[in-house]
Structure formats: structure tokens, C-alpha cells
Amino acid sequence: MENWSTVIFSAERPFEEKVQQIFEYQVENNLVYRRFCEALAPDILNSGGKDISRIPLLPVKAFKDAEITAKPDEQPDRLFKSSGTSEMQRSIHRVHEARIYEQSLVEGFKAFYNLDQCVIWAYTPGYADNPHSSLIYMLQKLIDQDESGKSRFLPLANPLESSAIEEVEREGKQLILFGAAFGLLDLVELGAVRLPSNAIVIETGGMKTHRREMSRRELHRRLARGFGLDGSRIHSEYGMAELLSQAYAIGGNWFRTVPWMKVSIRNPEDPSETVPPNNEGLIGVIDLANVHSCPFLLTGDTGVMDERGRFEVRGRWNPKDLRGCNFLIDED
Template identity: 40%
Template sequence: MNSANIQHIFSIATPTEFELLALKVFGFQFKNNPVYQTFCKHLGKSPSNVLHVDEIPFLPIEFFKTHKIVSSPKKPDAIFESSGTTAGNTSKHHVTDIELYRQSYNKGFASFYGPIEEYCVLALLPSYLEREGSSLVYMVNDLVARSKHPDSGFYLYDLKTLREKLAQLEKQRTKTLLIGVSFALLDLAEQHPMNLKHTIIMETGGMKGRRKELIREELHFILKNAFGVSKIHSEYGMTELLSQAYSSGDGLFKCPPWMEVMTRNTEDPLSIQPHGKTGGINVIDLANVYSCSFIATQDLGKTHKNGTFEILGRFDHSDIRGCNLMAL
């Protein structure tokens, strides 16, 4: 992939442009990513017989726990690591070009919410801050810095100070983004409920073992009541990706133009399903050009004809198929 092709990723304007570039990225990663190439060969797939985007193989996300998934010989600029109970149970994403990540989340956020400079950014991400290598912390830390607002920053467990800061910003009618992990937002909702008229509340999912898991509707119901807002926003991203999808309410996510979500049949992991049917979530993230852009996640969901998608849950470990197609 030359630099012109890579920059074209962020200027995709049509489905045809997306498909043509996806096929180019597939060819590049087949050639340069040994793990992905071996996986594709086990399926009998290669650039010579993959002619459409829905024929591209999706690498099971579990491979990031056991293999180095890279499409470049360069030393990585960063290594992001997922949360996990043991060191062997975490995914590692070797990011060869950190600038691609910065471009992806900055352009992605701006496409949904406008310039980050318009916001005061308050981050409530205690579980992520307590470990190293979080891609979410990296992203939010940069958004905090780029917002240039003097009150932007991170809060660990000091919910009282956060409540006072929110009240001050509300009084000043400051456009504010409060982004937090689900359990911490619930703690804030229980201890310091308040009416927020100038604040976007964005949850990043996850109880991280701190609370009982809730379905999204229940979580959003509690947060909406506590903070007097009509919608709770959500961010959908993961360690293994460089792009994020966003929901402005009701659990309906949209992707930036260089990212696409499909669903696969849970009984046949190579079969892409039509809109409206629940299946395993497959993600195409063209910004992930130096890793793997075609990932089969452990999430369950469904897509809709208007380009939105929902996340409905996760596979039980016993439900995951397609991971034993190769042994490296």
C-alpha cells in the first residue's frame, strides 16, 4: 500500500470506493501478513479468487491473543493490550503507524460530533487507567489534549469533584463530553444524580467485573433517569481495531466511511448474513492496514439496511466456531 492509497482510506465517499479499497487492502495483507495468509490459504482463499468484499475471509479475533498480527516488518510505534484476568488471556495489537490511529479516531469523532475543540472532555475510565497499554486511554487522552479546554481531564474515583465540575460546566452552558466505562457511570448516577442539559454522556461498555452485567436498555434507562437526558451515546471499539463506531442513542451504531460491520452465520462462520438477522459481528476496518482489517469478533448483533447496527451480546466460549481452522 502506498501513501496515496492509505490516505484515500479517509476520503472514501461511495460504497464502490470502499469495496475497491477493501480488495486492495486484502491483497496487501494477504501478501504481507503471514498469519492472515496462512489462515486464508486454509480456506482456499486468495486475491486470485476473492472478487467481492463479502468473499474476504475474516480472521477470528482470538488470534490476537496467540499470534503477532502484523502486515509490516517495521518495529511498532505502540503495542495496545486488552484487559484480561491473566497475562496469557489478553490480546496484543502491534500498531506500526500510530499516526493512522490518530487520524482514524480524530476524523471519526469529528464526522459524528464535530471538532473536538468545541468540547470540554471529561473522562471516567478508572479500570482502563489502572493498567498500561489501553488504546481507549490513548485515544481519550489525545482528545482531552486536543480539546484545549482547561477543565478537560481524567477522573479516577473522585466522583464528588467530577459532580462539582459538571455542575460548573452546566452553569456556564459549556458543551461537554462525559465519556466513561459503564460501571463508573452507574456509580456516578447513584451517588450524584443531576440534570445535564449541555453534556453528552457516552458509555464505552463493560462492567469489568465490578458490577452485574446489564443489557444496554437497562443501563441507558438508569443513566437517562439519573442525569435527565433523553439519549445515552455509546462508543464501539476494541483493542484490535483502529476505528470506532458511535451511537447517538437507542443502541444503533454507525461507522465512519472507512469502517463497515457485517454479520456472519453462527453455524457457518464463512457465510455473511442478510440485514436484520442476528449473527456474529464481522468488522472491516481499513485504517488497520498494517495489522488485519478483516476481523471476526466475539460479539453478536444485527445490521440494518440504513447502515446502522446493534450489539446484542457476546458468544459463549462454546459457541465460537472457526478458530480451529489452523494450528500454527
């Protein structure tokens, strides 16, 4: 049996080599993805994915329409579902080898932050309230890394306590506050509490609700002012139920990925085509941690990429039908 953790997280093996091996595994075992490739780019099956820019990207909508798995005969360790009400059709991500996700989220976070020296507060519902949320699962695992016991989920609709903040400072720890965009704004409105100057606020998206909508730039400005922080202390996390890795924007709008994740910007009219830097398109992702579901995904988000390989998220795209979607489901 292949040790996929070793393949995915190896620093010695080139990314392209790992992609090729996982692509071959997917084509052999993932019926939905194989059909998609056969319909969209049958020649890529013979090449074995050697040119990773030509590997077809499966629209994330497929997670709503079909069982996306390379292990159809095995029960998953975890089921993650996209946000929404019970009446909505939600994406379902079947996660085999949950330890791969845990390694991805912990090592990914450590690539950007000093996890051993921080206290994490999460202003979201707790894991018990939403066990199918990949974000809340991630936050719980990060909180579990803190042996001091000071990392925790915060009670919703309660203002921050100055005494608790002072206690974190006395321990010499850095405070990292996680939350959805408008949840953090609600927290600011509950009461003016200044965070330590070295604190970091990480917003996890959710830029639009029934109440209000604003740009990420304006959101960060309000959060910085509300928490008494320099604007560089407001960061962003990019992830979704269909991905097992995250990207982070460290003070600004430009996201960087972990080494086992690669982003490209695709032409919405022909997603097989990568657009040049500084041109807007659909965000495509290769996430090797998705080894048992599908690592090759086309998101519903628009974005741009700069010459340094960083990407910016511009918003949601509302397509009618992405090319190739009609081949996703077996009609037999």
C-alpha cells in the same frame, strides 16, 4: 512507500477499491492471515478480494494466539492489550503507524460530535495507569485536542463537582462524559449531580461484572435518570483493542460506523455467510485503519443489522471453535 492514510481516509475512492488494495497488501505481507485465507478460501487469493463479502474474516481470538502483523520485521509504535488480569491470556494488537489510529479516532469522533465545541471528561483510569489500553489512549488523544485545558480524566471514586460543571457551562461548551457502563453507574451513586441539558454521556460497554448484569436499555434508563438527562443524551461507543476505529450509537441501541469501517452480521456456524437483516449472528468488521495488523475480523460479539445498515450489539458469543481457527498457527 504507500501513503496508507491517504488510501484509508480518502473520500473520493470507493470503499470496495480501498478494501481490494489493502486485501492484496495483507495477503502479501501478513503470514497468519495468508495462511488463514489459503486454508479457508484459496480461490479468494486469485480473485484479489474483488467481492468483499467473500473476504475471510479472521477471528479476533487470533490476537491472543499469534503475532498478527503485516510488518513482522519492524517494531510497532504501540502495543494495545485487551482488558484482563496479568494471569489471563490477553489479545495483543501491534500498531504500526500510530498516527493512522490517531487520525481514525479523531476524525471518527468528529463525524458524530463537534469536537471543537466540547469538553471531554473521562471517568476511567488515566493513561499512565494503563498505557496498553486502546480506549484510554483514545480518550487521552481526544482530551489533548481541547486547548482550553478543561478536558481531563476525572479522579475515580470522587463525585462530580457542581462548580466544575458550571464552569463548562459558562464557557459555552458542551460537556461529554465518557466512561465504562458500571463505572458511570458508580459515579451516579456517589452523589446526585444534574448535568447540563445539552450534555452527552457516552458509555463504552462493560455491561457485565461480578456484581451485576443488565441490558443496555436499562443501563441507559438509569444513567439518564441519575444524571438528570433526556434518554437521547445517553450514547454508546463500540470498539475493542483489536480495532483501530469506533462506531457510535447516538441515543439508542443502533450503532453507525465511520466511512472507513464496515460491519456485517455472519452465520456463527459458517462465518463466510452473511445473514439477512434483522437476523442475529456474529459481528464481522472490516476496519481499514487496521491496515498493518488485520482489517478483516470476526468478533466474539453477537448482533443484528437493520435495513439501513445500522447494527445492534446483543452480547458475547461463546463458541467452541470457529471454522478455520486451527489454521492460524504454524505447527512447524
